[in-house]
Amino acid sequence: xxxxxxxxxxxxxxxxxxxEDNILKGIFEEEFQIVSTxxxxxxxxxxxxxxxxxxxxxxxxxxxxxxxxxxxxxSTGAKKKILEKRRNSFxxxxxxxxxxxxxxxxxxxxxxIKMIVGGSEIEDNSDKGSK
Amino acid sequence: MKTIQIKGxxxxxxxxxxxxKVDITIESNRIYGLLGRNGAGKTTLLNLMTNRIFPTEGEIxxxxxxxxxxxxxxxxIFYMTEQNLxxxxxxxxxxxxxxxxxYPSFDMEYAKDLSERFxxxxxxxxxxxxxxxxxxxxxxxxxxxxxxxxxFDEPVLGLDANHRDMFYKxxxxxxxxxxxxxxxxxxxxxxxxxxxxxxxxxxxxKLILKQSVEELLSGAYIVSGEASKVDKYIQGRxxxxxxxxxxxxxxxVLEAVNNKDETLAEELELEFGKAELQKLFISLxx
Numbered sequence: 157x158x159x160x161x162x163x164x165x166x167x168x169x170x171x172x173x174x175x176e177d178n179i180l181k182g183i184f185e186e187e188f189q190i191v192s193t194x195x196x197x198x199x200x201x202x203x204x205x206x207x208x209x210x211x212x213x214x215x216x217x218x219x220x221x222x223x224x225x226x227x228x229x230x231s232t233g234a235k236k237k238i239l240e241k242r243r244n245s246f247x248x249x250x251x252x253x254x255x256x257x258x259x260x261x262x263x264x265x266x267x268x269i270k271m272i273v274g275g276s277e278i279e280d281n282s283d284k285g286s287k
Numbered sequence: 288m289k290t291i292q293i294k295g296x297x298x299x300x301x302x303x304x305x306x307x308k309v310d311i312t313i314e315s316n317r318i319y320g321l322l323g324r325n326g327a328g329k330t331t332l333l334n335l336m337t338n339r340i341f342p343t344e345g346e347i348x349x350x351x352x353x354x355x356x357x358x359x360x361x362x363x364i365f366y367m368t369e370q371n372l373x374x375x376x377x378x379x380x381x382x383x384x385x386x387x388x389x390y391p392s393f394d395m396e397y398a399k400d401l402s403e404r405f406x407x408x409x410x411x412x413x414x415x416x417x418x419x420x421x422x423x424x425x426x427x428x429x430x431x432x433x434x435x436x437x438x439f440d441e442p443v444l445g446l447d448a449n450h451r452d453m454f455y456k457x458x459x460x461x462x463x464x465x466x467x468x469x470x471x472x473x474x475x476x477x478x479x480x481x482x483x484x485x486x487x488x489x490x491x492x493k494l495i496l497k498q499s500v501e502e503l504l505s506g507a508y509i510v511s512g513e514a515s516k517v518d519k520y521i522q523g524r525x526x527x528x529x530x531x532x533x534x535x536x537x538x539x540v541l542e543a544v545n546n547k548d549e550t551l552a553e554e555l556e557l558e559f560g561k562a563e564l565q566k567l568f569i570s571l572x573x
Binding site for chain 1: 317318452455456459460462463464480481482483484500501504505508544553556559560561
C-alpha cells in the first residue's frame with residue numbers, strides 16, 4: 157500500500173483504494189481481519205481520523221464490516237463488489253485520460269487500438285504535425 | 288478534562304499586543320496544529336493555556352474551569368516547551384522521577400522504553416544533551432506524561448529524519464491508545480499536515496483560521512500551464528501564490544476542488560494539482 161501525499165486525491169480515498177487493491181490481489185481475504193486503523197495511521201503517519209474515514213468508506217459500501225471488539229473484516233462478496241464498481245468507472249478512470257493524453261500526442265484512436273491489440277509501440281508519425 | 292476554551296484573550300507586553308482578543312474552542316480528543324509565523328503569538332498562547340503567564344484580558348477554561356492558579360486542572364496538561372526549563376545539572380532519569388511527582392500518571396516504564404528506542408542516555412545531564420536529544424528528552428516526557436492535554440512547542444527541533452519519523456509514529460500510536468487532546472505548534476507544516484486533524488492559524492496575535500485540514504485542502508487547488516491561458520482560467524477566481532517561470536504559470540485557486548472547471552481547463556490545456564497546506568499558510572499569513 158502506497159500513499160501519495162502530493163496527489164489530488166484525498167488521503168482517505170487513497171487508503172480506501174489501497175485496501176481494495178489488496179482485496180482484489182487476495183492479500184486481504186474475505187472473512188479475514190485487515191490491519192487496524194491504528195496500525196494504518198502509525199505506518200503512514202496520518203491522523204487516525206483520516207484512516208478511520210477511509211475504512212468507513214468501505215464499511216458503508218459493504219466491503220468491510222466491523223466485528224465488535226475485534227476489528228475490521230473483509231465481507232463475503234467484497235471482491236465481486238469491488239470488481240463491479242471498478243468496471244463501472246473504468247471508462248472514466250482510465251479510458252478517458254488515455255484518450256486525452258493520446259490527443260495531446262496526436263495519436264489516433266486506430267493507433268491506440270493497434271497498440272492494444274499488437275502490444276507494440278507505434279511508428280513515429282510526428283511528421284504529421286501536431287500544431 | 289480535555290476541552291479548552293480560550294475566551295477573548297489578549298496579552299499585552301508594554302506596547303506590544305502579543306495576542307489580540309483571541310477566541311478558540313479546542314475540542315477534546317483531536318490533534319491540532321498551531322501554526323503561525325515567528326512572533327505570531329503561538330508560544331504566548333501555549334504559555335497562557337498552562338498558566339505560566341496571565342492574560343491581560345479574557346480567560347481560559349478547561350472543561351469549564353479556569354486554568355488560573357488551578358493546580359488540579361493544570362496537573363492534567365503537559366507542556367513540552369521549546370526552551371529547556373529543567374535543571375541543567377540534573378540527569379535525565381532524575382528528571383523523569385521529578386516529573387512523576389507532579390504528574391502521578393507519568394508512565395516511567397514507557398519513558399525508559401522510549402529513551403532506549405531513541406538512543407537517549409538517561410544518565411546524561413540535561414546540559415550535555417545535543418539540540419536533537421534535548422528535544423527527544425522533552426518529547427518523551429510529554430508522551431509518557433499521560434496527561435489529558437499535551438502541548439508540543441516545536442517538538443522535532445534538531446531531530447534527524449529517522450527520529451522525526453519515529454516521533455510522529457509514536458505520537459499517533461500514543462494518541463490512539465489513550466485518547467487525549469494534542470496541540471502541536473510547529474513551522475514544519477507539510478510534515479505535520481497529515482498528522483493533524485485541524486489547523487489553527489494565528490497572525491500578529493489574531494486568530495485567522497481554525498479549520499479541518501481536509502476541508503482546507505478541499506477548498507483550494509493548483510492550476511498550471513501556459514501563462515496567458517492560466518490567466519484566462521483564473522480570471523474572476525480568487526487566487527493566491529501565483530508562480531511564473533518563463534511562460535509557465537501556476538496558481539493556487541481558492542475554490543472548492545469539486546467546482547473546478549474541467550472543461551475550460553481541457554480547452555486551455557491546463558493541469559490541476561493538489562493545494563499545499565504550506566502554500567495556503569504562506570498566503571494567509573503574508
